Amino acid sequence: MLIKRNTPAIKSSEITDEQLYINRRNLLKTAGTALGAMAVPVLANTPKRKVLRHDETVIGSTPDWMQEKLGRTVPGNFSTDEPVTPFEYITKYNNFYEFGTDKEDPSRNAKDFHTDPWSVEIMGEAEVTGQFTLEDILRPHPLEERIYRLRCVEAWSMVVPWIGFPLADLIKRFKPTSKAKYVRFETLFDPERMPGQRSFFSAIDYPYVEGLRMDEATNELALMVVGLYGQHLPPQNGAPLRLVIPWKYGFKSIKSIVRIEFTSRRPRTTWERSAPNEYGFYANVNPNVDHPRWSQATERRLPGSLFRPQRMETMMFNGYGPQVAHLYSDLNLKRNF
Amino acid sequence: MKPVVFAAGLLPLGYCIWQVVSLSLGKTHQLGADPGEAIVLFNGEWALRFLLLTLCVTPVRQIFRWPEIARIRRMLGLFCFTYAVLHVCSYIAFLLEFQFSDLFQDVLKRPYITVGFTALMGLIPLAATSNRWMVRRLKQRWRTLHRLIYIILPLVLVHLIWLTRSDYTEAIVYSVVGALLLAYRLRPYLRRSG
Ligand code: HEM
Numbered sequence: 259m260l261i262k263r264n265t266p267a268i269k270s271s272e273i274t275d276e277q278l279y280i281n282r283r284n285l286l287k288t289a290g291t292a293l294g295a296m297a298v299p300v301l302a303n304t305p306k307r308k309v310l311r312h313d314e315t316v317i318g319s320t321p322d323w324m325q326e327k328l329g330r331t332v333p334g335n336f337s338t339d340e341p342v343t344p345f346e347y348i349t350k351y352n353n354f355y356e357f358g359t360d361k362e363d364p365s366r367n368a369k370d371f372h373t374d375p376w377s378v379e380i381m382g383e384a385e386v387t388g389q390f391t392l393e394d395i396l397r398p399h400p401l402e403e404r405i406y407r408l409r410c411v412e413a414w415s416m417v418v419p420w421i422g423f424p425l426a427d428l429i430k431r432f433k434p435t436s437k438a439k440y441v442r443f444e445t446l447f448d449p450e451r452m453p454g455q456r457s458f459f460s461a462i463d464y465p466y467v468e469g470l471r472m473d474e475a476t477n478e479l480a481l482m483v484v485g486l487y488g489q490h491l492p493p494q495n496g497a498p499l500r501l502v503i504p505w506k507y508g509f510k511s512i513k514s515i516v517r518i519e520f521t522s523r524r525p526r527t528t529w530e531r532s533a534p535n536e537y538g539f540y541a542n543v544n545p546n547v548d549h550p551r552w553s554q555a556t557e558r559r560l561p562g563s564l565f566r567p568q569r570m571e572t573m574m575f576n577g578y579g580p581q582v583a584h585l586y587s588d589l590n591l592k593r594n595f
Numbered sequence: 596m597k598p599v600v601f602a603a604g605l606l607p608l609g610y611c612i613w614q615v616v617s618l619s620l621g622k623t624h625q626l627g628a629d630p631g632e633a634i635v636l637f638n639g640e641w642a643l644r645f646l647l648l649t650l651c652v653t654p655v656r657q658i659f660r661w662p663e664i665a666r667i668r669r670m671l672g673l674f675c676f677t678y679a680v681l682h683v684c685s686y687i688a689f690l691l692e693f694q695f696s697d698l699f700q701d702v703l704k705r706p707y708i709t710v711g712f713t714a715l716m717g718l719i720p721l722a723a724t725s726n727r728w729m730v731r732r733l734k735q736r737w738r739t740l741h742r743l744i745y746i747i748l749p750l751v752l753v754h755l756i757w758l759t760r761s762d763y764t765e766a767i768v769y770s771v772v773g774a775l776l777l778a779y780r781l782r783p784y785l786r787r788s789g
Contacts (some may be wrong), residue, residue, distance in 0.1 A: 272649055308762040321737075343628075347627075347628035350627065350628065351627050351628035351629065355761055355762070358763045359760075359761055361627055361628070362627060401785075414629055415631075416628075444777060457762050457764060458764065459762060459764045459767055460761060460762050460763075461759075461761050461762070461763060462761050462762075477698075532761070533760075548704075550705070551705055551723070551757075551758065552701075552705065553697070553701075554699070558629065558631070558690070560628040560629050561628040561629070561630075562617075562628065562629050562630050562631050562632075562689075563630070564615065564618065564619070564631060564634075564689055565619065567692055569692050
């Protein structure tokens with residue numbers, strides 16, 4: 259069998275920089291099939307490693323207060339110790355259709371997308387609602403780095419060192435009422451600055467909408483993200499504020515958020531509306547339920563090389579079952595894909 | 596004219612090889628994070644472009660009264676076939692990593708691959724009978740056989756439309772060009788009935 263389960267070979271405490279990543283790839287290569295199927299996807303205790311950084315200048319700018327905040331980032335739990343995808347690929351291979359549908363489009367078209375000032379509207383079934391500046395939204399939350407697997411619905415995956423804070427902590431501050439059963443998120447709608455929103459033959463209705471059940475949103479893994487590789491998010495990765503839900507397909511991790519609404523009814527999400535038979539509300543990573551147009555049983559870990567196997571088995575809930583499987587114990591995941 | 600067209604037709608392939616070599620030498624390349632996918636898409640798109648170019652020959656010949664252009668038709672058709680084969684081979688090599696059972700699954704289960712596969716099966720007899728000897732041997736039947744292309748083109752366009760996920764601009768542009776080229780062939784029939 260060519261398909262191997264990617265197995266973390268080195269402890270996270272050893273992760274330092276991209277050079278190591280390259281060494282590790284070589285190590286994995288030579289270790290070959292000797293690597294068993296003993297995947298330990300998530301670390302339990304507080305890691306001693308340093309926050310990952312890259313040397314390239316980041317596209318886009320960020321205010322000083324954000325820069326300072328990012329500087330105080332600490333390494334967080336729930337990090338995988340699989341080889342981390344280099345910064346270059348995380349920032350030049352993006353699905354962000356607001357900036358074009360080719361993978362390189364967002365990095366090209368989002369160059370001049372400025373995200374300061376930015377504000378977020380909190381609305382719906384909560385005691386505290388209103389328009390807040392990004393600074394107000396972030397102020398009380400210390401930032402941590404979490405290295406998560408990212409599994410795209412298109413059957414490729416990366417490993418990304420995000421910087422953010424638990425969504426649950428944010429939600430708590432606005433005191434959702436008992437009527438709040440779901441959280442609805444919305445991306446900025448601004449066709450002037452987001453050329454993809456001007457496309458004439460798009461099958462997608464903008465603004466982009468995503469949603470989570472309340473218990474999903476308050477799960478410890480759900481992360482509000484403001485940074486990447488030690489610095490602020492480049493615009494193509496969803497600056498200045500995005501969601502990361504590591505056990506669901508990437509499209510659930512909505513970017514450039516301007517609105518968060520607590521609702522009693524399940525939001526109709528963008529992809530659900532565009533093709534309900536292909537993209538469900540839950541979109542949990544699930545190797546047993548194929549997308550109608552391709553299999554979800556395996557994934558290709560990027561960056562790819564043409565001549566070395568990069569296909570690996572996809573794990574249920576992207577390997578985050580221990581943290582999230584209980585959320586779906588009485589749900590038929592074949593029907594509620 | 597032929598050598599020029601031949602050289603031009605090899606340019607995309609040359610570009611592709613150059614990129615693959617750069618990638619394997621660890622140099623900068625344009626294939627992105629997912630080079631396998633990039634190569635599949637690149638060759639697929641060029642196969643379709645050469646298919647459309649092949650179908651342009653007859654209208655151009657008739658409209659511009661330029662009989663010589665007919666001489667490059669076979670070459671264009673063979674370039675279409677070449678890039679289609681590269682498209683499918685790179686799919687098998689880089690995306691399926693030679694798991695042939697997955698290929699059969701895909702062909703049976705995924706309609707866009709089913710039509711792509713059918714289109715490729717259609718191109719094979721056309722490529723095989725494109726040489727002069729076959730043309731002479733098959734005579735009238737050769738023309739009938741090569742009308743298959745009028746079925747292959749819609750299949751490829753359906754392949755493209757069905758694999759599109761969000762923005763249909765590209766699929767629509769190719770489909771409109773394809774529809775015009777097919778409509779041109781239907782003119783005599785339309786005129787007779789009208
Ligand atoms: C067994 C036969 C075939 C298979 C398995 C196949 C498979 C594929 C796959 C996997 C993709 C990429 C889909 C995606 O990324 O979403 C694709 C795209 C494409 N294929 Fe095929 N294909 C086949 C035959 C053909 C043929 C015969 C042609 C043309 C003559 C063709 C033209 C295209 C085009 C134009 C694209 C889109 C490229 C783009 O979006 O830039 N395919 N095909």
